[in-house]
Each structure stands twice: as C-alpha cells, then as structure tokens.
Amino acid sequence: xxxxxxxxxxxxxxxxxxxxxxxxxxxxxxxxxxxxxxxxxxxxxxxxxxxxxxxxxxxxxxxxxxxxxxxxxxxxxxxxxxxxxxxxxxxxxxxxxxxxxxxxxxxxxxxxxxxxxxxxxxxxxxxxxxxxxxxxxxxxxxxxxxxxxxxxxxxxxxxxxxxxxxxxxxxxxxxxxxxxxxxxxxxx
Numbered sequence: 001x002x003x004x005x006x007x008x009x010x011x012x013x014x015x016x017x018x019x020x021x022x023x024x025x026x027x028x029x030x031x032x033x034x035x036x037x038x039x040x041x042x043x044x045x046x047x048x049x050x051x052x053x054x055x056x057x058x059x060x061x062x063x064x065x066x067x068x069x070x071x072x073x074x075x076x077x078x079x080x081x082x083x084x085x086x087x088x089x090x091x092x093x094x095x096x097x098x099x100x101x102x103x104x105x106x107x108x109x110x111x112x113x114x115x116x117x118x119x120x121x122x123x124x125x126x127x128x129x130x131x132x133x134x135x136x137x138x139x140x141x142x143x144x145x146x147x148x149x150x151x152x153x154x155x156x157x158x159x160x161x162x163x164x165x166x167x168x169x170x171x172x173x174x175x176x177x178x179x180x181x182x183x184x185x186x187x188x
Contacts (some may be wrong), residue, residue, distance in 0.1 A: 019092035023118035027096045028123035030166045035093040037175045044090030099155040108159040115160035120168045
C-alpha cells in the first residue's frame with residue numbers, strides 16, 4: 001500500500017500509518033540490529049532512515065557529507081524522517097543526529113519513541129573508526145564521540161517515551177525490555 005507523503009514543511013501527527021516504534025540513539029547503540037529483531041517480534045516491517053536517505057540520493061551517507069556538507073545532509077534527513085513517520089508502519093530507525101532538528105523532535109511527539117542509550121566506551125567499541133560514520137572521522141574520534149553524546153543526550157531524552165541502556169546487553173535482551181515497557185504503557 002502506498003501512503004501519501006507529508007510535505008516536508010508541515011508537522012505531521014500520529015496516524016494509522018505511523019510506526020509502531022521509532023528507535024533513536026547515538027551511533028553504536030544498536031538501532032539497526034535491535035530494530036530488525038523488534039520488527040520480527042512484532043510481526044511488522046523494518047525501515048532505516050539512513051537507508052532511505054541513501055536510496056533517495058543514490059549514494060552513501062559519507063559521500064553526501066563529503067560532497068554536499070552536513071547542512072545539506074541534515075535538511076535531507078529532516079525530510080526523509082518526516083516522510084518515514086507517515087509512510088512506515090512498522091519499526092523505524094532514525095540516524096543518530098536526527099534529533100538535532102527541532103522540527104523532527106516536534107514531529108516525534110506522540111510517537112512510540114525508544115531511546116537506545118549507549119555509553120562512551122561501549123559506543124566506541126561498537127563503532128570503531130568506521131568510515132561509514134563521517135562525524136566520527138578525524139584526529140580524535142573518542143573526544144568527538146564524547147562531545148556528540150553530551151550534545152544529544154538531552155535531545156534523545158526530550159522525545160523518548162522509553163529509554164533502554166544497551167551497554168553489555170544482547171540485542172535480544174534489549175528487544176525484550178522494549179516489549180515489556182510497551183506492555184506496561186499499554187496497560188496505563
């Protein structure tokens with residue numbers, strides 16, 4: 001089924017086509033891995049905003065950053081997230097920096113947003129020095145990752161309905177905690 005996309009300049013609300021869960025969190029928190037597992041447990045589809053961006057642009061995210069810069073990427077990300085929030089009705093994973101947009105944070109209101117939190121040490125171990133993560137490239141990736149966590153932590157918490165710490169936990173354990181939190185919220 002094709003659902004009409006919300007224009008990027010309007011703020012969409014929760015609809016019957018809204019995701020069952022929206023995963024947010026820093027790089028290395030497990031959004032893609034947990035998202036696929038959660039979708040399987042819920043019996044729904046999985047979509048990744050970063051994959052949607054790459055499909056729309058026909059090139060990888062690091063190339064977008066290199067060729068067009070971060071401001072262009074963030075504008076594109078804002079539009080893709082807005083579309084995804086009305087088009088995807090399963091589990092939708094956002095890029096780590098999507099919450100930097102005030103418009104995106106506003107669009108997330110009312111959605112079942114799950115913040116997958118990861119600490120500095122574990123996040124660095126999981127991401128390594130991946131060239132697929134352009135914001136972590138550079139002279140001191142650890143300091144960059146630390147600054148990224150400090151800047152974004154309040155924004156993740158601002159929009160999240162549920163926070164799950166993923167440090168030293170298996171993806172299955174994280175999914176189980178999300179499902180338990182979901183049942184608790186449904187019982188309210």
